[in-house]
Amino acid sequence: MNATTISSSDLSGLAADLLAARVRVAGPARASDGTVEYRHAGAPAELVLDSGVPRRSLKEFFLPPTEPLFAWRTGAGGRVELLEAPLPADPAVVIGARPCDAAGIEALDKVMGWDYRDEPWFARREATTIVSLACAGFDRSCMCTSVGLAPDTTKGSDLLLVPIGGGAFRAEVVTAKGARLVAAYPARFRPASGEAEAEAFRKAAREKVAASAPPAADPLRPWLDAHFDHPLWREASLRCHGCGACAAVCPTCHCFDIVDEPETVGTGVRRRNWDTCQTPRFTIHASGHNPKNDQPARIRQRVLHKIVIYPKKFGEMLCTGCGRCSRACPGGMDLPEVLARIAALAGGAQ
Amino acid sequence: MNVYQPFTVRVAEVTDETADTRTLKLEFTDPAVAERFDFRAGQFGEYSVFGAGECTFCIASPPTRKGYIECSFKSVGKVTKAMRELNVGDVMGFRGPYGNHFPLPSLYGKSVVFVAGGIGLAPVRCVIWNVLDLRDKFKDVTIVYGARTVADLVYKRELEEWGKRPDVKLWTTVDPGGETPDWKGKVGFVPAIVEQAAPSARDAVAVVCGPPIMIKFTLPVLKKLGFTDDRIYTTLENRMKCGIGKCGRCNIGHVYVCKDGPVFTAAEMAALPPEF
Numbered sequence: 001m002n003a004t005t006i007s008s009s010d011l012s013g014l015a016a017d018l019l020a021a022r023v024r025v026a027g028p029a030r031a032s033d034g035t036v037e038y039r040h041a042g043a044p045a046e047l048v049l050d051s052g053v054p055r056r057s058l059k060e061f062f063l064p065p066t067e068p069l070f071a072w073r074t075g076a077g078g079r080v081e082l083l084e085a086p087l088p089a090d091p092a093v094v095i096g097a098r099p100c101d102a103a104g105i106e107a108l109d110k111v112m113g114w115d116y117r118d119e120p121w122f123a124r125r126e127a128t129t130i131v132s133l134a135c136a137g138f139d140r141s142c143m144c145t146s147v148g149l150a151p152d153t154t155k156g157s158d159l160l161l162v163p164i165g166g167g168a169f170r171a172e173v174v175t176a177k178g179a180r181l182v183a184a185y186p187a188r189f190r191p192a193s194g195e196a197e198a199e200a201f202r203k204a205a206r207e208k209v210a211a212s213a214p215p216a217a218d219p220l221r222p223w224l225d226a227h228f229d230h231p232l233w234r235e236a237s238l239r240c241h242g243c244g245a246c247a248a249v250c251p252t253c254h255c256f257d258i259v260d261e262p263e264t265v266g267t268g269v270r271r272r273n274w275d276t277c278q279t280p281r282f283t284i285h286a287s288g289h290n291p292k293n294d295q296p297a298r299i300r301q302r303v304l305h306k307i308v309i310y311p312k313k314f315g316e317m318l319c320t321g322c323g324r325c326s327r328a329c330p331g332g333m334d335l336p337e338v339l340a341r342i343a344a345l346a347g348g349a350q
Numbered sequence: 351m352n353v354y355q356p357f358t359v360r361v362a363e364v365t366d367e368t369a370d371t372r373t374l375k376l377e378f379t380d381p382a383v384a385e386r387f388d389f390r391a392g393q394f395g396e397y398s399v400f401g402a403g404e405c406t407f408c409i410a411s412p413p414t415r416k417g418y419i420e421c422s423f424k425s426v427g428k429v430t431k432a433m434r435e436l437n438v439g440d441v442m443g444f445r446g447p448y449g450n451h452f453p454l455p456s457l458y459g460k461s462v463v464f465v466a467g468g469i470g471l472a473p474v475r476c477v478i479w480n481v482l483d484l485r486d487k488f489k490d491v492t493i494v495y496g497a498r499t500v501a502d503l504v505y506k507r508e509l510e511e512w513g514k515r516p517d518v519k520l521w522t523t524v525d526p527g528g529e530t531p532d533w534k535g536k537v538g539f540v541p542a543i544v545e546q547a548a549p550s551a552r553d554a555v556a557v558v559c560g561p562p563i564m565i566k567f568t569l570p571v572l573k574k575l576g577f578t579d580d581r582i583y584t585t586l587e588n589r590m591k592c593g594i595g596k597c598g599r600c601n602i603g604h605v606y607v608c609k610d611g612p613v614f615t616a617a618e619m620a621a622l623p624p625e626f
Contacts, residue, residue: 069354072400080358080379080400080441084351115609116594119352228623255598258354258591262401270398272354275597282599283589286426289562291588291602291626305601312604 057251074266104251106156137208141323164194223346244276356443395446402432467560499528551576
């Protein structure tokens with residue numbers, strides 16, 4: 001893997017260069033209430049890289065909470081004209097993405113691209129370069145090591161920055177897109193250094209996360225397949241308000257709704273909006289029959305979609321272990337705890 | 351044009367099937383689309399009224415009849431109520447065809463038994479006409495169709511037409527209490543009438559669609575008649591939005607009904623988690 005080095009001041013300088021070149025720059029930044037979110041930055045100083053895990057994931061930059069699919073306009077004689085929504089193609093660079101968030105974006109490429117290609121998603125994917133910052137491990141909700149990832153995973157990143165002390169980062173080039181970014185701004189990068197420091201940082205971070213993370217999720221699949229109906233889901237559901245906060249903050253929850261918004265008589269926009277499998281309306285049939293009729297069934301769907309359904313269908317986990325669902329849940333649902341419970345049950349069953 | 355943008359179609363004909371069920375015949379506004387549009391029996395689409403939204407329905411007309419598609423629906427929610435407001439000449443949207451289909455060419459030379467309940471006849475009707483339009487490629491054709499009451503039977507003119515054909519064995523039935531004084535069909539639940547009709551399972555497949563309760567009690571009857579799970583087909587009607595394997599709502603285990611279905615054999619259904 002190609003590597004190079006960049007100092008904190010050059011990283012700010014890179015952001016400034018990009019903004020000057022009219023490239024959109026985004027990264028962790030403070031919202032008006034002080035919380036850190038991924039935001040578009042107007043100036044390099046807005047980026048705060050040492051801030052833990054941003055409140056929401058990176059997915060909204062690729063799958064916005066709401067986006068127009070097309071507009072319609074009714075003309076004379078009942079003629080209907082459909083106006084395509086322009087594909088989002090503004091070049092953008094995300095600086096300081098958490099590796100778990102970048103990994104989530106790559107995982108979603110599978111569902112967005114099988115057979116039918118979701119053009120708005122891929123237009124944003126192609127226009128965006130992701131520069132991730134290796135994580136030091138954040139809190140006990142972190143569980144990337146349980147889902148086959150690590151705080152320094154390169155999955156989904158174009159460039160991975162690893163702190164090497166003295167305010168500098170070793171920058172590992174992951175993709176051709178990452179290489180193009182380095183090549184476009186050569187003055188901001190120095191020859192590679194700090195390999196040992198980077199390795200020490202990565203090792204410490206992995207150990208920190210692994211120390212509190214639940215057992216690996218992969219081996220739980222056979223037990224989950226064999227125990228579709230289990231009191232576990234009812235127990236878990238007692239904490240669930242069905243609010244969908246978990247899905248909103250999740251880097252990989254991608255379920256959506258398609259709705260029409262009339263604007264004036266005869267005109268309007270069809271939009272795609274985020275949705276969540278945690279509400280009864282998500283699956284209810286017109287007849288009133290609902291295949292996922294209670295909260296236990298809906299929680300089971302969310303957990304199984306992450307660690308059984310998506311891996312079976314697309315060959316990879318749909319959870320990156322970011323821990324946000326546990327942090328956001330008003331009922332105190334804790335995914336690491338649920339996985340630990342399943343592991344205990346599976347262990348007992350063997 | 352992104353994958354969520356529909357074709358525009360014009361309402362060419364409106365037929366009331368029952369008090370709340372209606373069939374729309376739809377023609378593509380763009381002659382080039384009409385020319386190239388093709389589908390297979392069992393596929394579905396996303397139908398929309400601009401301003402009300404999209405809804406998922408099977409294509410109820412057969413692929414053997416070109417230049418138009420038909421959609422049969424019951425007025426239940428926002429979109430279907432808006433669809434009911436449409437008149438001949440009005441324009442709506444259609445995306446599709448989506449999903450898998452009945453393996454028709456591989457059934458050439460076989461007998462086909464159709465079992466349907468209520469508006470479940472819509473997807474089955476597509477296959478029935480497909481088979482009847484290629485009648486010499488199939489052996490016996492048996493249709494068992496039932497509804498709660500006489501007033502709930504859909505496609506009444508076609509039932510009459512099929513009943514008159516010497517090459518179709520048609521059994522119509524209504525639930526006990528649903529008959530009228532002049533009702534000439536059977537009275538009884540669909541599974542019981544299938545048992546009475548007793549179609550031969552020799553070189554035959556069954557296509558079953560209707561309310562879950564009807565399917566549940568029909569499968570054992572078909573098995574008793576000798577139909578194995580791999581020769582019984584049904585079509586699932588899960589709630590959908592995208593129709594193309596993205597939005598997540600039609601999952602049954604790792605199966606996306608919109609892409610891996612909607613047509614499944616009873617054997618395939620038996621392998622799914624009990625969640626449909």
